[in-house]
Amino acid sequence: GNSVTQMEGPVTLSEEAFLTINCTYTATGYPSLFWYVQYPGEGLQLLLKATKADDKGSNKGFEATYRKETTSFHLEKGSVQVSDSAVYFCALSDIKLIWGLGTSLAVNP
Amino acid sequence: DAGVIQSPRHEVTEMGQEVTLRCKPISGHDYLFWYRQTMMRGLELLIYFNNNVPIDDSGMPEDRFSAKMPNASFSTLKIQPSEPRDSAVYFCASSHRVDYGYTFGSGTRLTVV
Numbered sequence: 001g002n003s004v005t006q007m008e009g010p011v012t013l014s015e016e017a018f019l020t021i022n023c024t025y026t027a028t029g030y031p032s033l034f035w036y037v038q039y040p041g042e043g044l045q046l047l048l049k050a051t052k053a054d055d056k057g058s059n060k061g062f063e064a065t066y067r068k069e070t071t072s073f074h075l076e077k078g079s080v081q082v083s084d085s086a087v088y089f090c091a092l093s094d095i096k097l098i099w100g101l102g103t104s105l106a107v108n109p
Numbered sequence: 110d111a112g113v114i115q116s117p118r119h120e121v122t123e124m125g126q127e128v129t130l131r132c133k134p135i136s137g138h139d140y141l142f143w144y145r146q147t148m149m150r151g152l153e154l155l156i157y158f159n160n161n162v163p164i165d166d167s168g169m170p171e172d173r174f175s176a177k178m179p180n181a182s183f184s185t186l187k188i189q190p191s192e193p194r195d196s197a198v199y200f201c202a203s204s205h206r207v208d209y210g211y212t213f214g215s216g217t218r219l220t221v222v
Contacts, residue, residue: 032208043200043213044152051208089152093208096142096165101151 002027006090006100013080013107021075021103023064023090031092033057033066033073038087038102047075047088080107115201115214122221127189130217133182134203142211143176143186144200152200158184191221 007022025033032051036044048057053068062077075088085107090100114133122128134141142157156166161178169176173192178184188195198218202211 032210034210043215044202044211045213046210049210093210096154096157096207097211099152 002031002092002094002098004090004092004098004100006088006103008101009087009104011103011105013105015082015107015109016079017107019075019077019080019084019105021088021090021105023073023075023100025071025073025090025092027071027092027094031094033064034091034093034097035062035064035073035075036089036091038089040086044089080105082107082109113201113203113212113214115199115217117217118215119218120220122191122219124192124221125190126221127187128191128195128219128221130186130199130201130219132184132186132201132214134184134201135205135212136182138203138205138212140204140207140211141178141184142202142204143184144202145197146200146216147197155186188219191219193221196220 003026005024034049035047037047038044048059050057050066053066056065064073064075087102087104089102091097116131140159143155145153145155155168156176157164158178174188176186198216200213200216202213204211
């Protein structure tokens with residue numbers, strides 16, 4: 001069946017560092033891919049999405065490109081801020097969303 | 110658009126009591142999902158509805174849990190009787206189409222003592 005694998009955390013970075021959180025997937029067909037973010041004490045929020053191969057989703061300085069050849073959807077940001085500290089979830093659409101386990105990011109000033 | 114609205118935000122109850130969590134999805138969304146999140150198990154899908162009909166309840170942990178969606182604008186998740194191991198944050202989410210993604214509510218933090 002379809003599945004999502006994302007890198008384990010926690011990830012700890014200094015402010016202004018470059019961020020990559022890896023996400024790979026297994027899927028039949030052509031699912032949409034998503035990154036969600038969960039700030040402490042809050043619900044999950046859609047961060048960005050891509051609906052077909054080679055699409056790039058972007059929001060708040062974060063980017064991810066739907067790579068069919070490598071079945072990947074890695075999340076990147078060029079310069080993280082303390083306010084980016086959160087848990088990040090990768091997901092793909094099937095009959096319902098299939099979720100990764102989440103990656104905790106802590107950004108230190 | 111007020112988003113997905115859940116109530117209450119926090120609930121503390123004694124073991125054995127009935128607990129009812131409520132959710133109002135975004136108007137026009139055909140899908141409604143109930144999730145549970147804990148440190149140990151992460152994010153778990155409990156049940157989801159399409160057009161008010163339960164489609165998959167395989168994630169409901171046991172018979173103590175039940176969910177209803179009497180109309181397109183309201184759903185409940187009930188636990189009876191509650192147990193300490195039910196302590197978690199319960200999220201409701203709704204969607205117009207799954208490939209558009211979900212919109213989550215702010216969650217209900219349940220503590221059973």
